[in-house]
Structures are given as structure tokens and as C-alpha cells.
Amino acid sequence: MNSELIFIIESLIFTAETSLSTDRICELLIEFERSDIKSALSDLIGYHQGRGGSFDLVEVAGGWQFRTRPAFHSYITRHIKTRTSKFSQSALETLAIIAYRQPITRAEVEHLRGVDCGGVLKTLLEKYLVKILGKKDIPGRPLIYGTSKEFLEIFGLKDLKSLPTLREIQALDAVPQYERQEELQLEPERPFPVESQLPFE
């Protein structure tokens, strides 16, 4: 028995995005004989069946794939239901607008994004990232939103002024200026060009 070949096949099946057919495996491993591949594969299947672990090598859609045994699904779904998730692009965009333009009304957010933001705003409120700051004394008395303490916590920020400015992020693209540094300087200190500008014009 060629145990190296067994594990080569195992590595292919383990990392494949879809089930791998025997033909496909043979195609990938041209340096091995088809008959050797077939017997190694059947050893591999036998091994995983015999092990009786939480996952098994099963035939799906004409190919081979590792699948967890159904007996364990109730545990696995516990994790899936409560795992961390990534922000959607629309949530991220809405949050960014509120963070950078607060205090802001829903209509203003929607004007900038060009789409309805009710759903996203509700989610952000439910996750306590955004809060209602008050109401504006204009017709319709719209609610005004700002970011919350939880917002600062999730991003590890001390306060709103710790939020990177766009200028600072854009400064990463900027070509540095050398004119001043051609003077003799032992320590070319190069802090960010931060312009102190009042946020409201």
C-alpha cells in the first residue's frame, strides 16, 4: 500500500471546492497509475469509515468529498448561528457616512448613498453602533443620528477625533516630498501632513 499516495489524494479532496471525481484525481496525478490511485482511494475511504470520526469521505455528485456526519449537525449549527459576521458593504458605507458626518438625518444619509437606508439604519441601531441624538427643528422633525460608545469600542477608538481622517488615509498614496530633505538631516522625521482644519465650514 502506498500511504504517500493515499495522503496526496486526501489533500486534494480536503482542499477541493467541489467534490472530486476519480477521473479528475487521475488527471491531476498523472505520474501515478490509475489502478494505484483507485486502490489508494478505496483505502482512504475505508480508513475514514473505520475511524468513525465526526466527518467522513462520501460520494457526492459523482465525486468525493469530506462531509460531517449528520449526528453532529446540531452542534455545528450552534456555531454558525452565533459566529461573528462581516459587515455588508451597505452597512459599512452607512456607518462611515454617519461617523464622518454626524449629526446627520436619515434623509441626508440617503441623499448621499442614493438609496433607501431604513433597513441598514435599523440594523445599526439594533447593534447599538448608531444612536439617535435628537430631532431637528425643521418640517417633519427628522431624527438625527450619530455614532455610539459601542461604535468607538468596536473600532478600538478612544474618541471620535481618533477616527482617521480621509486626508490621512489618502496620504498613504501620496508621493513624498524630498525637496526639503536634501538638506543634511540625520533623522528625517516625516510626520503626516495633518492640516488642522475645523470640521465645520
Added chain:
Amino acid sequence: MNSELIFIIESLIFTAETSLSTDRICELLIEFERSDIKSALSDLIGYHQGRGGSFDLVEVAGGWQFRTRPAFHSYITRHIKTRTSKFSQSALETLAIIAYRQPITRAEVEHLRGVDCGGVLKTLLEKYLVKILGKKDIPGRPLIYGTSKEFLEIFGLKDLKSLPTLREIQALDAVPQYERQEELQLEPERPFPVESQLPFE
């Protein structure tokens, strides 16, 4: 030995998209004792190590994850495209400086490297290898950077402490091959102050 618990833990780790910490496993399996979970987990690790298969249960970014052994990569890449391209020397140098000296400002990185690092820094941010930790409380309030969880995941590190210390690196004559990478973790000594802001604990 509770073999059912072993396999429950295995199923959780096997299906999780990111590494699962021991704490997270305990949180999910509230009906089991923490001590039982810990001993089952160590049995599971021992089992997979002993099996010597194509994939192994390894500790990465503060949690457990099944990963293929490097020895099989030449077969796997026949059908899986490599996501991680080779890092340039400047990217690696910048990453090393940030990893060992975090939290650090761009100006400090540039002072050490003697070159502008805006472009490299931006690429590292876009690849999520580096993250913005906040702003430094010095005039100009420059942004401060640190390495991310993705950095640990991509470089297969348990935590920042398992980076080889700079002293160990100097002691190495040649650049080690990846087969040797476990051996690099010689001392648990902290090579730099680890801030509580870091995302893994």
C-alpha cells in the same frame, strides 16, 4: 475518555471557517465541563498528529484549525490557485517592523527602513495584514499601526509571542525552511510589549 465529546469538538473545528479558540468551544458546548473539553481537545490534537495525514490540527491566531501540511502543496496547487502571492522584500521588512515594534507610526517605520513606506503600508492594510490601532498622543496625532489576526492566520502563528525573537533570528545562520517552522518557537519570552488593543487574547 469521552470519544463522543472528542468528535463533537472535531466537527466544530472541521466546519468552522476560521480558527476556533478553546474559549469559543467551551461557550458553544455549555453542557460539558471546561476541563473535559480541554482534555478531549488535547486527545484530538494528539490523534491527528499521530495519524500523520495530509492535514493536521494546528493552533493559529489563538484557536484551532485543520490545515494541510506544507509537504502536499505541490499537489494541491494543481487544482487550487494560490491566493497568497510571494511577498516582496519591502513588504516583509515592513511587516516585520510592524510585528515586532507595534504599535508604531508610519514615520517610525520609515525612519527604520530609510524609505517612504506609504505604498507598502497601504497594500498591507488592503490585504488586512496590518490594521490601524488608533492615533498616537503626540503632536500631529499620527495613526498607529499593528498586525492583524489575518497576519497570524496567513503566517501560521499561534500568537505574536510565537514570533521568533530578534535574538533568535540573529542566531540563525541561514533562513530556515518552512518544514522547520515549529522549531523556531524557542522561548515564550515576549519580544515586544503586547498591547491589550490587540485582537486576540
Added chain:
Amino acid sequence: MAVEAHGHRDEHLPLLDGLHEQYSVHLDKFDGPMDLLLHLIKKNELDICDISIAVITRQYLEYIKLMKELNLEVAGDFLVMAATLLQIKSRQLLPVNDQEEPEIDESDPRVELVRRLLEYQQYKEAGMVIGARALLGREVFLRAVSEPALAAAQNTEGPLVVSLFELVDAFRALLQRIPAESFHDVAPGDSLSIADCINEILSLLQEQGTVQFDELVRDEFTRERVIVNFLALLELCRLKMIRIFQGSDHGSIWFIPAVAADDEASSEV
């Protein structure tokens, strides 16, 4: 590191023509002036702690000259280092006061450069060590398949994770669609921000209904804090979010929400 920046100009100049291609391929291998310096030190088999500035400077300048001759863009950082080297060299030429103890020579103009070189060398090596690890997605792989039986289970209760860069990046992407003029930076770079003050004022108002200006600056009565809080109030007024009152001439300034809290029932979301 196949570049040969020769010690003597006469040696390489006649060779230049044939080497154009070779050089242009290899020149960019130097990752900045520190990398080039380390290469020169190694090539000349010098002790990094006792480098001959004269030799290194000459070779370094020749290298830069070579880059220019090959019409390569010489990054400003290389020029900064050239100036540093020249400065060290000129300081070495200054007469040394005999009274000074030359043993632990803090006045050695090379000290700072050597310290930087040693430190740089460490990180360069550390970079090579981490780069030699088996990388996820290159030598090490994860299970890619998601199980259909579990795909139905929705993530409903989990916390959200997001990085600060993603937030800023989302905002940047947005700015590419809409004019930047509609935005202001929240953070004025230094110290206090008006946005923080606005947030503070509004949460105080939510708690107690009316707020007196003095309350905002009581704990930290600085000129800056007074000004920034005042600007925050003006902004809130402009946004029609608060109303401001003053009891008498030179009396206390009070403010209340522009819209009473009780009609919050007609909520929008």
C-alpha cells in the same frame, strides 16, 4: 543581490554599455538606501560597527551616479542617505579635541548610522524569516467546501467584526461616487473635536433636558475647551437641533433640545 557597484569608477564605466540591461534588472533589488549600505558593507567585508565611511560613501555615490547614468529614477530617500554619509564624512575630518576620551566615542559621527544599520539588518532578517514560513494560501490550505446541510443555518445572533480600515475604505469608495465637498473631516487633527463635543452635549441633553454652558466646561476650564464647545453649540443651532437662551445680559447661557423629547413617539425608523 547581484549588483556590483564597483569601488573604482574606471573599472565599471567601460563596461557600462554592455551592462545596461543587467543593471536595470537588478538595481531595484535594493530596497532603499539602508539595504544598499548593508550590501556595500558586506561586499567590502567591513565590520558593521567600524565601517570605513570614506569607502562606503564613495561606493554609495558611485552607485547613485550609475543609477542616474542608466536613466533610472533615483528615489529621494537615496539622496537623503547620501547627504547623511557626506555629513558624517565631513565631521570625521574635523580636528578631534585630544582631551576627549576616544574609547566609548559618543562623538563618533558614525554612531547613529551604525545603530540604524544594525537595527535595520535585524528587521530585514526578521522579514526573511517570516517570509520563509509556510504561508496560508501558498503552502498551506484550508478546507474550502461549505456543507449544504449547514448552509441553511443563518448567522443571526453573532457579533459583527469590522476593521477601521474597512470603514475608512468604504467611505473612500463612497467619495469616488459623490463630490468630496459634501464632507468635512470629523477630526481636526489635534486635541478636541467638535464632533466629540456635539455627541457629549446631545447625550447630556437626553439625560437632563436642559444644559447650562458652564456645565460643559466646568471640569476642564481651558480656552480651547470653551471655544470648541461654543463652536459645537453654534453648529447644533445651525442644524436646528437645539435652542439657546440667555436669562439676562451677561447671564448664563442655557440650551434645550429644539424638539421636545416627548414627541419621540413619532419615530422615523
